Amino acid sequence: MKRAVKVTAIGFSVLMMTGMLSGCGGSSNASGSSGKTVTITYWQYTYPSKVTEMKKLIQQFQKQNPNIKVVEQDFPYDQYNQKVAAAMHANQGPDILNLYYGWIPQYVQQGYLQPIPSTFMSTSQINNYYIPMVKDSMYNGKYYALPIAVRSLAIFYNKDMFQKAGISGPPQTWNELISDAQKMTVYQNGKLVQEGFGPDVSGQGYHLFQEILLRQWGGKPFSADNKKVTWDTPAGLQAFQYWMDMFKKDKIGDMNFDQGAATAFQAGKAGMIVDGSFAIGTMKKSASFNWGVAPIPTKTPGGKQENFGSYWVNGIAKGVSGAQLQASEKFIQFLDSTATEKDWLNTVGELPAAASLASDQSILNDPIYGPFEQGLKYAHATFFVNETTERQAFIDETNKIFLQNAPVSQVFNELTQKEQAIRDKYYSSQSN
Amino acid sequence: MSLQSRRATTAYIFLAVPLLFFLGIRIAPTIYAFLMSFFKNGGTGFTLQNYQQMFTSHTFWRSLLNTLLYVVITVPCQLAIGVGLALMIGRVKRLKGFYRMVYFLPYITSQVAISWVWRLMYDPSNGVINAFLGWMGIPAQSFLQSTNESLMSVSVVIIWQASGFAMLIFIAGLEAIPKMYFEAARIDGASPWQIFWRVTWPLLNPTLVFLTVTGVIGALQTFTQIENLTGSSGSQAGGPLHSTISMVVYTYNQGFSNFNLPFASAVTVVLFVLILLVTVVQLRILNRSFEY
Secondary structure, rough: OOOHHHEEEEEEEEHHHOOOOOOOOHHHHHHHHHOOOOEEEEEOOOOOOHOOOOOOOHHHHHHHHEEEEEEEEEEEEEHHHHHHHHHHHOOOOOOOEEEHHHHHHHHHHOOOOOOOOOOOOHHHHHHHHHHHHHHHHHHEEEEOEEEEEEEEEEEEHHHHHHHHOOOOOOOEHHHHHHHHHHHEEEEOOEEEEEEEEEEOOOOOHHHHHHHHHHHHOOOOOOOOOOOOOOOOOOHHHHHHHHHHHHHHHOOOOOHHHHHHHHHHHHHHOOEEEEEEEHHHHHHHHHHOOOEEEEOOOOOOOOOOOOEEEEEEEEEOOOOOOHHHHHHHHHHHHHHHHHHHHHHHHHHHHHHHHHHOOOOOOHOOOOHHHHHHHHOOOEEOOOOOOHHHHHHHHHHHHHHHHHHOOOOHHHHHHHHHHHEEEHHHHHHHHHHH | HHHHHHHHHHHHHHHHHHOOOHHHHHHHHHHHHHHHOOOOOOOOOOOOOOHHHHHOOHHHHHHHHHHHHHHHHHHHHHHHHHHHHOOOOOOOOHHHHHHHHHHHHHHOOOOHHHHHHHHHHHHOOOOOHHHHHHHOOOOEEEEEEEEOOOOHHHHHHHHHHHHHHHHHHHHHHHHHOOOOHHHHHHHOOOOOOHHHHHHHHHOHHHHHHHHHHHHHHHHHOHHHHHHHHHHOOOOOOOOOOOOOOHHHHHHHHHHHHOOOOOHHHHHHHHHHHHHHHHHHHHHHHHHHOOOO
16 A cells, blocks of 8 residues: 555655555554554653644544553753663664754664665665755665755844944844944953853854854865865865954854853843854743844855754664554654644744755745845755764864964864764774 | 671671672772773774883873872872861860861762862952952963963962861871870970871871872872863863863773773783782881870
8 A cells, every 4th residue: 555655646746645645544554454553652852842732633543543652751961872772782772853953874883774765765765755855864865864854044133232233223244243233342440241142163063163163164074985184275265264263353252251152142141143043932931122133144244044954863773673663654744744843833933854844935924034045045054974073173173263263264273174084983883 | 607707607797798799880890991901992802002102192191190299299288277266176166166167078978069260269360369450450360271380270279179078087196186295295394386296297107108009099090170160061181282181081082982891901900009009108107106
């Protein structure tokens, strides 16, 4: 029955609809033959709005599929990978895992995931169904996990603070951003009490350099096969210098001010930050002032627009087979349907991953979602081989500039070499 | 079967249950971790690669050095503060229990909660410590965000927390010393200073050995405070620039955020050997018997 649906499907959205309709019929068939209830486990990290939404979706899914039971379990972000590593090595893992797309290479190398079965969804079906950025999660030519929603970056700005400083609107270029930020930055007795722009490194800051500034200044982060770090050019150094100058020379903010940029912004102590659409929900809840969202600035007026996109994906654990596998596939199909994605946007605030929803006018015209949805058009999802160590290299190397006054060009060279070494190490262990 | 041997059998059976539990929960994973330290990441087959990589890794040596620094800084301080508090509380007549509770409370409070409170107090811009320094005319310090001050800042939290435990054990040790020794010393005309160094301190030796050995082992395994004082969801704990990283934090970073469990196991093997050596040496040196 599934096969028949697959062959006759024209596009994946069609497949999705029929798949869901036939899903009900199919499951009643299955129950007729076996009548057994299949239980599958879903793991995600504890992000309150996601957990609530997932629990609601599971109820809906179970109503449609009475003989599938989905057990949701969530763990704090900081312990999530630890939990997965321990459970998978002990064969105690879940059937479906929610993970950051940047972890896919690590998870696959460790043998935690199986590829999305081609009988379920072929590579070309996936390519057609999703927005192009999702291709960046392909690994060795295969998809191992699929997203419900995607995120991009934009500027969050404090409208009240802008008004007080006499600034009419959000900045269009980076130079404007710096001069606006300087107007809002307040030092008292040499101590920072209010920052104009919260330029962080450990959060979105490092994506800001790699996928936005570097590209706008005329560089490219990696070679086409992702094996070579290609930012080591005069343009790359200029972009890096410009980014570091925001902290060191222009002094429009401090990475460690008020426990980081996002916290400072929510406390009303930062004029602007760059953050992802996933922060919208938190902002709505915790920011008690007028705030707005603006697109990421460009280098020159009307210049090249760039953005960083990312997403969380659902993958099926290695070793899951038979009835469990079928039930898992059905659940993932349900999660990726356009109906679920729209619901997800309204409750979690993350943008739909389906290509058919990318030109949805109601999303594009929304004052808050709009800039993020626009940004998706120019978004690149970095291909990480080891997201954590790559990020850590950025934190450690830039700290040499902030804490030890190391020369920017020297740090830039070291950083390039470090990132290259991480890739070399990864790919050399791949070939063995 | 005689009654005696039947009794023995029963005892063996009862003893076997915890033994099995211990074997399954502690010993087997330990052995597995030891074996795993010779695996390649993501594969099997024996290799020395993890150890080679570890001994050439700058971060590993940094974590080893820091771990030893934590021992050298925190253990003597917590012992000195502990014995000082114990002696003073011994002299207090009223509110004895209250004082004891106040100093012991940090020890039984969650390490995570304590670390986060200290983290906020250390905050360079909004922290209460810098506000306090400001009133006294001392310039603001960066504490955890500076490579020079971070290790000391973490140590302060550890000392603050562990001193209460040392105090309590010292109080017990002091109360176990028969009063007649002090009386005899006083009658002989010994000064309080002499009484402390010639009578009290030597008689506290068993307490001191216990506290030193457990304190050193604890300091070698320092993790929670570092993790919560210096880590965040974006960056690994032990920073900035590895200035506060301990061996256990290094193990954790390697194993659970870089997914390199074999490498992490190799670090724990080195830590195990280190703890074993240090403990044996300590017991040899400290546990000699005194002639009174």
